[in-house]
Amino acid sequence: MSLRDFLRQMEKEKEVLHVKDALSTSFEIPFVMKKFDKEGPVLLFEKVKGYDTKAIANVCGTRRRICAGLGIGQEGLYQTLTEAWGSPKKPKTVGDGPVKEVVERADLSRFPFLTHFEKDAAPYITSAVVYAKSVDGKVENVSVHRLEVLDKNHLAIRLVPRHLFKLWQMAKEAGKDLDVSMSIGVHPAVLLAASSPVPFGVCEFDVANALIGNGLRVVECEHVNACAPAEAELVLEGRISASKEVVEGPFVDITGTYDVQRRQPVVDVVGVMRRRDFVYEGLLPSGAEHRLLMGLPHEVLIWESVSKVVPKVCAVNLSVGGSGWLHAVISVEKQVDGDGKNVLLAAFAAHPSLKHAVVVDSDIDVFDPCDVEWAIATRFQAGEDLVVVKNVRGSTLDSSADQETGLTTKMGVDATRPFTKPKEKFERAKIPAGRNVETAVRRLRGL
Numbered sequence: 542m543s544l545r546d547f548l549r550q551m552e553k554e555k556e557v558l559h560v561k562d563a564l565s566t567s568f569e570i571p572f573v574m575k576k577f578d579k580e581g582p583v584l585l586f587e588k589v590k591g592y593d594t595k596a597i598a599n600v601c602g603t604r605r606r607i608c609a610g611l612g613i614g615q616e617g618l619y620q621t622l623t624e625a626w627g628s629p630k631k632p633k634t635v636g637d638g639p640v641k642e643v644v645e646r647a648d649l650s651r652f653p654f655l656t657h658f659e660k661d662a663a664p665y666i667t668s669a670v671v672y673a674k675s676v677d678g679k680v681e682n683v684s685v686h687r688l689e690v691l692d693k694n695h696l697a698i699r700l701v702p703r704h705l706f707k708l709w710q711m712a713k714e715a716g717k718d719l720d721v722s723m724s725i726g727v728h729p730a731v732l733l734a735a736s737s738p739v740p741f742g743v744c745e746f747d748v749a750n751a752l753i754g755n756g757l758r759v760v761e762c763e764h765v766n767a768c769a770p771a772e773a774e775l776v777l778e779g780r781i782s783a784s785k786e787v788v789e790g791p792f793v794d795i796t797g798t799y800d801v802q803r804r805q806p807v808v809d810v811v812g813v814m815r816r817r818d819f820v821y822e823g824l825l826p827s828g829a830e831h832r833l834l835m836g837l838p839h840e841v842l843i844w845e846s847v848s849k850v851v852p853k854v855c856a857v858n859l860s861v862g863g864s865g866w867l868h869a870v871i872s873v874e875k876q877v878d879g880d881g882k883n884v885l886l887a888a889f890a891a892h893p894s895l896k897h898a899v900v901v902d903s904d905i906d907v908f909d910p911c912d913v914e915w916a917i918a919t920r921f922q923a924g925e926d927l928v929v930v931k932n933v934r935g936s937t938l939d940s941s942a943d944q945e946t947g948l949t950t951k952m953g954v955d956a957t958r959p960f961t962k963p964k965e966k967f968e969r970a971k972i973p974a975g976r977n978v979e980t981a982v983r984r985l986r987g988l
């Protein structure tokens with residue numbers, strides 16, 4: 542399954558907005574992406590100034606679309622993800638695929654890479670899934686990394702000390718550069734799998750393949766020792782240098798603030814495979830899609846962890862205002878007073894970057910900030926229900942954390958109804974008007 546298959550489905554569901562004006566890759570396209578970020582449609586930029594290529598953005602911009610990509614309803618999302626994490630399936634390797642329609646030498650100046658924010662150092666590739674395997678071939682890994690475009694055949698790659706970083710170190714110790722494929726324009730399942738916290742040793746392509754019922758095909762690359770999705774739009778083939786580094790950034794991360802500059806490795810881009818009429822996929826840093834892809838898998842971790850302390854977890858939301866990373870709202874059915882605080886502790890343990898968490902009862906919509914605020918207003922007593930933990934390791938993305946030690950203060954808010962007070966005091970008043978009036982209201986709204 543490919544990004545194109547998904548786009549056809551989204552066209553049918555009227556989820557694609559066609560942008561007809563010719564816009565520039567420098568700020569203009571990102572500006573439109575930002576304007577349509579909130580629960581916005583897929584954006585198809587039909588004319589990109591200076592390039593023949595179309596660009597697409599905000600593909601995974603809503604929960605609904607991500608679920609549609611997996612062919613499931615929202616209620617089944619966490620279950621589906623945990624099942625795929627636990628039972629990865631190797632995708633079939635095929636000899637040829639649409640991504641090999643054109644095989645050519647690297648010339649990055651020909652692709653419409655986007656410059657997003659005012660102080661960004663350069664154009665950045667933000668939607669690429671990077672595949673690499675260990676020198677002995679035993680470990681394969683796929684993950685998402687930002688790539689700064691340095692010139693016609695060089696990129697800088699941000700390597701957080703996780704799996705790809707480890708593979709790069711292993712290659713360095715063997716005195717080798719690390720071959721990678723960088724695939725742009727892949728099915729949402731591949732992006733979601735590449736963002737998933739599966740252990741070192743599990744190949745995220747296998748997770749993606751499990752997520753879409755054995756629907757992924759991969760091909761061997763033409764210029765490097767790596768594989769890539771056979772139906773990707775564009776694949777850059779390269780080697781992460783064992784010796785060359787540059788100062789990477791400035792660049793905007795998930796909170797919408799500028800990340801610090803660091804020395805990071807250089808990727809020598811040695812070849813390109815692409816579809817003849819490839820579409821370039823953009824992804825707005827700090828936008829909805831960034832928050833969802835990074836946050837969703839961690840909602841699953843919180844859900845699993847909290848499920849161990851209360852019998853029913855109704856919903857988890859790493860909320861938009863918390864950049865999809867630092868704030869969680871969790872709704873549960875608690876059994877006794879005190880459960881709420883255990884929920885908070887379990888959430889902090891499951892997602893170490895989490896800074897503020899709110900636990901609410903099952904009648905509160907965790908996706909509605911007003912509803913959550915109402916629960917805090919009517920069910921929460923700071924003297925009783927507040928958990929504050931000082932000097933904990935938090936997220937490096939939290940600008941207010943101690944910049945040297947990375948330590949932060951975490952706050953948990955138990956906004957569940959206390960069982961010690963009369964239930965009636967907390968009941969939400971309803972108007973029992975019936976179906977008749979609902980129809981009348983719909984007519985008034987012109988629906």
Ligand code: MN
Nearest residue numbers: 682683704741
């Ligand atoms: Mn991994």
